[in-house]
Amino acid sequence: xxxxxxxxxxxxxxxxxxxxxxxxxxxxxxxxxxxxxxxxxxxxxxxxxxxxxxxxxxxxxxxxxxxxxxxxxxxxxxxxxxxxxxxxxxxxxxxxxxxxxxxxxxxxxxxxxxxxxxxxxxxxxxxxxxxxxxxxxxxxxxxxxxxxxxxxxxxxxxxxxxxxxxxxxxxxxxxxxxxxxxxxxxxxxxxxxxxxxxxxxxxxxxxxxxxxxxxxxxxxxxxxxxxxxxxxxxxxxxxxxxxxxxxxxxxxxxxxxxxxxxxxxxxxxxxxxxxxxxxxxxxxxxxxxxxxxxxxxxxxxxxxxxxxxxxxxxxxxxxxxxxxxxxxxxxxxxxxxxxxxxxxxxxxxxxxxxxxxxxxxxxxxxxxx
Amino acid sequence: xxxxxxxxxxxxxxxxxxxxxxxxxxxxxxxxxxxxxxxxxxxxxxxxxxxxxxxxxxxxxxxxxxxxxxxxxxxxxxxxxxxxxxxxxxxxxxxxxxxxxxxxxxxxxxxxxxxxxxxxxxxxxxxxxxxxxxxxxxxxxxxxxxxxxxxxxxxxxxxxxxxxxxxxxxxxxxxxxxxxxxxxxxxxxxxxxxxxxxxxxxxxxxxxxxxxxxxxxxxxxxxxxxxxxxxxxxxxxxxxxxxxxxxxxxxxxxxxxxxxxxxxxxxxxxxxxxxxxxxxxxxxxxxxxxxxxxxxxxxxxxxxxxxxxxxxxxxxxxxxxxxxxxxxxxxxxxxxxxxxxxxxxxxxxxxxxxxxxxxxxxxxxxxxx
Numbered sequence: 005x006x007x008x009x010x011x012x013x014x015x016x017x018x019x020x021x022x023x024x025x026x027x028x029x030x031x032x033x034x035x036x037x038x039x040x041x042x043x044x045x046x047x048x049x050x051x052x053x054x055x056x057x058x059x060x061x062x063x064x065x066x067x068x069x070x071x072x073x074x075x076x077x078x079x080x081x082x083x084x085x086x087x088x089x090x091x092x093x094x095x096x097x098x099x100x101x102x103x104x105x106x107x108x109x110x111x112x113x114x115x116x117x118x119x120x121x122x123x124x125x126x127x128x129x130x131x132x133x134x135x136x137x138x139x140x141x142x143x144x145x146x147x148x149x150x151x152x153x154x155x156x157x158x159x160x161x162x163x164x165x166x167x168x169x170x171x172x173x174x175x176x177x178x179x180x181x182x183x184x185x186x187x188x189x190x191x192x193x194x195x196x197x198x199x200x201x202x203x204x205x206x207x208x209x210x211x212x213x214x215x216x217x218x219x220x221x222x223x224x225x226x227x228x229x230x231x232x233x234x235x236x237x238x239x240x241x242x243x244x245x246x247x248x249x250x251x252x253x254x255x256x257x258x259x260x261x262x263x264x265x266x267x268x269x270x271x272x273x274x275x276x277x278x279x280x281x282x283x284x285x286x287x288x289x290x291x292x293x294x295x296x297x298x299x300x301x302x303x304x305x306x307x308x309x310x311x312x313x314x315x316x317x318x319x320x321x322x323x324x325x326x327x328x329x330x331x332x333x334x335x336x337x338x339x340x341x342x343x344x345x346x347x348x349x350x351x352x353x354x355x356x357x358x359x360x361x362x363x364x365x366x367x368x369x370x371x372x373x
Numbered sequence: 374x375x376x377x378x379x380x381x382x383x384x385x386x387x388x389x390x391x392x393x394x395x396x397x398x399x400x401x402x403x404x405x406x407x408x409x410x411x412x413x414x415x416x417x418x419x420x421x422x423x424x425x426x427x428x429x430x431x432x433x434x435x436x437x438x439x440x441x442x443x444x445x446x447x448x449x450x451x452x453x454x455x456x457x458x459x460x461x462x463x464x465x466x467x468x469x470x471x472x473x474x475x476x477x478x479x480x481x482x483x484x485x486x487x488x489x490x491x492x493x494x495x496x497x498x499x500x501x502x503x504x505x506x507x508x509x510x511x512x513x514x515x516x517x518x519x520x521x522x523x524x525x526x527x528x529x530x531x532x533x534x535x536x537x538x539x540x541x542x543x544x545x546x547x548x549x550x551x552x553x554x555x556x557x558x559x560x561x562x563x564x565x566x567x568x569x570x571x572x573x574x575x576x577x578x579x580x581x582x583x584x585x586x587x588x589x590x591x592x593x594x595x596x597x598x599x600x601x602x603x604x605x606x607x608x609x610x611x612x613x614x615x616x617x618x619x620x621x622x623x624x625x626x627x628x629x630x631x632x633x634x635x636x637x638x639x640x641x642x643x644x645x646x647x648x649x650x651x652x653x654x655x656x657x658x659x660x661x662x663x664x665x666x667x668x669x670x671x672x673x674x675x676x677x678x679x680x681x682x683x684x685x686x687x688x689x690x691x692x693x694x695x696x697x698x699x700x701x702x703x704x705x706x707x708x709x710x711x712x713x714x715x716x717x718x719x720x721x722x723x724x725x726x727x728x729x730x731x732x733x734x735x736x737x738x739x740x741x742x
Contacts, residue, residue, distance in 0.1 A: 008742055019470050019742045053684060075685040095685065098645045098656070098701050101388050120646055121700055151686055152646035152654050183683065276467045277489055277521035285521050287467070290665050291716050292741050296682070313665070314552065315422060315712050316444040316464065316741070317520055331490055332467050343684050347660050347717070350739055369739075370719055372661050372685070373377055373388045 007351040013360045016334060020274040021288035023349040024336065025249075025364075027356040029268035033248050036263035038068045041242065046234050049073050049092060049223065051245030054343045056368035057352065058086020060248065065090075071114070073223075073243050077102045078371035084113040086367050092116040094179055094223070094243065096124060096144065096152055102373065103127055107135035116140040118179045120154045125166050125173070132172035141167045142179040142221065145208050147201035149183045156204035161211040168217045177221030178212070180205035181243065186228030187297075191258045198225075198232040206238045227254060231262055251342040253297040270303060270336040271345070272353075273318065275329045284328055286310075286318040286335060293318075293337060294344035300337035305329075310337060376720040382729045385703060389643040390657035392718035393705065394618075394733075396725040398637035402617050405632035407437045410611065415603050418442050418461060418592065420614030423712045425737035426721065427455020429617065434459075440483070442592075442612050446471045447740035453482040455736050461485040461592070463548055463612065465493060465513065465521055471742065472496055476504035485509040487548045489523045494535050494542070501541035510536045511548040511590065514577050516570035518552045525573035530580040537586045546590030547581070549574035550612065555597030556666075560627050567594075567601040575607045596623060600631055620711040622666040639672060639705040640714070641722075642687065644698045653697055655679075655687040655704060662687075662706060663713035669706035674698075679706060 008019040015024070041048045050064045052072040061072045061083055071090025074080050080091045091113055097106055109115055110132070119125050119141050132139040143163045146153030154163050160178070168175040185197035205222050212219045223241035225233035227250075233239040246254055249269035273288035290313040293300045300318070302308040307326025312319040318337070322328045329335060339345035346352075350369055354362040377388040384393070410417045419433045421441040430441045430452055440459025443449050449460045465487055466475055478484055479501070488494050488510050501508040512532045515522030523532050529547070537544040554566035574591050581588045592610035594602035596619075602608040615623055618638035642657035659682040662669045669687070671677040676695025681688040687706070691697045698704060708714035715721075719738055723731040 005739060017470075019468070021741050096645045098643050099388070101386075120648070123700060146648060150652075151683065151688060152648065154648070274467050276465045279489070279515060279521060279523075283519075288741075290663070291713050294659070294663075295665050296659050314520065319520060331492060344660050348739065348741075370374060370717065372390050372657075372717075 005350040007353065007363045009353045009360045009363065011360055011363060015272070015355050015358050015360065018272055018353055018360065020272050020334060021292035022272045022353050023346065023351065024270040024272050025352045025354045026268045026270070027354050027361055029266040030248060033265045033268060034063060034067045036265060037244065037247050040231070040263050041234065042068065044234050046239060047241045049241050049243055050248070051243045052079065052083055054245035055248060055346060056366050056371070057364055058083050058088055058367045059364040061086070061088045074368070076371055076373060077105045078373040079368040080115065081105065081109055082368035082371050084109055088113065090114040092223070094118050094181065096120055098124060103131035104134070107131040107137055107139060110137040110139055111135065116142060116176050118142050118144040119167065120144040120152050120163070122163065122166055125163070125170060129170040129172045139173050140176040141173045142176050142223065143167060144179040145205060147180045147182050147204040148185070148197065149181065151183065156208045157211060160208035161215060164212045164217055165215065175217055177219045177223065178205055178208055179223055181224040181226070182229065183226065186226040187253060187257065188228070189257055191260050194229055195232050198229045202233065202236045202238050209238065228257055246342050249342040252301045252338045252340045255338070267303070267338055269339060269342055271300060271339055273335050273337055275331055275333045275335065278328060278331050281328050282322050284320050284322060286320060287316065288318050288337060289313045289316045291315050291348060293339045294341050294348065296344060297341035300339050303336040303338050305335065308335070374719040376722065376732045378722045378729045378732065380729055380732060384641070384724050384727050384729070387641055387722055387729065389641050389703060390661035391641045391722045392715065392720065393639040393641050394721045394723045395637045395639070396723050396730055398635040399617060402634045402637060403432060403436045405634060406613065406616050409600070409632050410603065411437065413603050415608060416610045418610050418612055419617070420612045421448065421452055423614035424617060424715060425735050425740070426733055427452050427457055427736045428733040430455070430457045443737070445740055445742060446474050447742040448737040449484065450474065450478055451737035451740050453478055457482065459483040463487055463550065463592070465489055467493060472500035473503070476500040476506055476508060479506040479508055480504065485511060485545050487511050487513040488536065489513040489521050489532070491532065491535055494532070494539060498539035498541045506541070508542050509545040510542045511545050511592065512536060513548040514574060516549045516551050516573040516593070517554065517566065518550065520552065525577045526580060529577035530584060533581045533586055534584065544586060546588045546592065547574055547577055548592055550593040550595070551598065552595065555595040556622060556626065557597070558626055560629050563598055564601050567598045571602065571605045571607050578607065597626055615711050618711040621670045621707045621709045624707070636672070636707055638708060638711055640669060640708055642704050642706055644700055644702045644704065647697060647700050650697050651691050653689050653691060655689060656685065657687050657706060658682045658685045660684050660717060662708045663710050663717065665713060666710035669708050672705040672707050674704065677704070
């Protein structure tokens with residue numbers, strides 16, 4: 005797949021729709037996160053499911069991260085192929101094919117995985133034995149998100165004991181991610197949800213340590229909450245992902261006390277139809293920008309409102325008194341949700357001062373296995 | 374990107390998530406559409422934006438279609454590369470790069486494009502002149518969808534006149550697609566919307582023909598409405614796309630008098646976590662199945678309800694009295710919306726009688742320019 009731009013091209017000439025990364029803002033976001041974590045006694049392990057890019061993962065590691073996390077075996081393979089040496093798959097993997105692949109990958113990168121089920125622990129142990137590796141395993145504890153994870157407390161202890169007893173596994177700690185809290189808009193409400201999650205993580209960790217099992221790591225947190233986990237005294241590792249890009253959904257959170265991450269990710273779109281003074285249509289629809297968390301916003305153009313996405317079209321309402329954009333004019337859109345939007349594109353068109361400076365492949369685009 | 378299956382593999386061994394095509398049902402859908410159009414004096418030109426597959430386009434043509442349509446220059450290039458000889462891009466193309474590419478493509482395939490704007494007609498004419506081709510151009514008329522398109526009647530006539538006068542363009546007719554009517558649930562309400570659209574198309578055509586401009590084609594219609602356009606006496610060409618696959622959204626339409634298209638497209642998913650008797654989690658979230666038109670449905674398993682998609686997870690509620698699926702069990706999901714779901718995958722895993730019979734690339738996956 006050819007990129008929609010070439011290096012040195014002015015932004016205005018990039019073909020559309022294209023995934024644009026503002027390198028200045030992106031670089032500032034990297035630095036803000038590094039500063040937020042430095043000297044706080046916690047490790048930074050950014051989530052690569054947001055960017056699916058080995059280039060970005062390596063920049064995060066250069067800025068102080070210990071490695072990255074991802075969600076899928078095939079993502080981990082793509083990141084390792086791109087030179088990332090320390091990867092946590094913070095998700096359960098079920099099925100012989102996946103387990104054989106992740107065990108094989110552990111021969112060429114430091115791989116940690118999650119488990120929330122006894123039979124899966126046994127299957128992980130067998131796969132590690134077959135590959136001749138020792139897999140590092142976190143138990144995933146449900147700290148309030150209501151998705152995967154074993155119940156905190158005694159059930160977590162029993163599962164941790166099973167991992168610790170498995171000859172080809174090393175018990176690495178507790179995965180305790182409260183995903184549903186990330187987009188709670190108010191800072192205090194978010195803080196309260198993370199406080200509740202932290203108590204469940206602490207209880208589980210204390211029981212495990214009390215049983216004589218070393219528990220090096222308590223890992224979790226996202227862009228919407230990482231300040232709270234950082235300061236919790238329980239979490240040892242943070243997994244924010246979206247902070248490198250931000251999106252229209254995260255822009256709706258209140259952020260008092262958080263670093264002021266900037267919007268670095270955009271969809272460049274062209275006005276392809278101008279049916280009326282009140283409505284124009286752009287060439288970026290829901291195959292260019294995921295609408296699962298709402299429509300994109302038009303950046304820097306008050307009075308223009310992206311009101312409807314269909315497969316290949318976006319309808320923009322033009323407010324009274326606002327000049328409608330002309331046919332052929334290019335607009336920057338802020339995606340509603342960065343992660344699934346990035347996954348639709350093959351290239352980051354990286355721009356600085358209005359010129360394309362780099363083209364980074366979305367190395368793990370479509371890697372869903 | 375390697376496929377998640379190999380030919381001859383039982384369905385149960387396919388890695389997940391995977392895009393599954395039931396070849397028997399798919400073949401029946403092809404035949405039902407061919408029968409519905411045969412002898413009715415209208416041409417079938419299925420929409421390839423649904424499948425983005427040169428393999429499927431060629432099967433549609435073998436079953437009687439005159440060619441296919443698509444939405445993007447890069448889609449048309451991918452389909453032409455795959456051997457499709459007659460392609461209508463039923464969308465506006467704006468920008469020099471796109472126009473140069475579509476004009477170049479017209480040297481190696483029969484290409485028809487749409488226009489709804491005078492300056493775009495001039496730009497198309499210039500691009501055709503530069504490439505030394507004569508481009509076939511339909512004017513797009515807004516027959517009620519409220520997206521792109523010039524107003525019906527006199528404005529349409531003036532635009533058609535401009536196309537007919539352009540030395541390097543051939544006026545090919547009227548594009549009159551009523552997209553917003555396709556998912557109106559009741560048959561009579563849908564029929565009424567298409568009747569209104571048909572009147573706008575008829576008015577525009579009659580004015581154009583009355584001005585002495587030949588108008589060979591009136592093209593439009595989708596899976597939800599094509600019976601009405603077929604019988605309209607106005608439309609000469611039909612563009613249904615989703616009928617080859619169907620999806621959970623289209624399944625909610627009433628279909629009296631329509632051919633009974635079957636569900637041929639699925640996402641195969643694995644149960645990766647079984648936190649409780651009331652809830653299990655599958656490994657297919659919104660990066661595997663687009664939720665723009667609603668969540669996927671679990672096929673053939675009453676009592677299992679896919680209630681929440683996050684990036685890589687789907688939460689399935691298990692009704693009281695229903696046995697929860699076991700860890701590792703595979704489920705077939707009916708996508709909420711077929712077109713953007715297909716666009717997330719690189720391969721159709723084509724299955725007959727429970728065995729993988731073919732692997733078709735999604736040739737135009739991600740082709741959004």
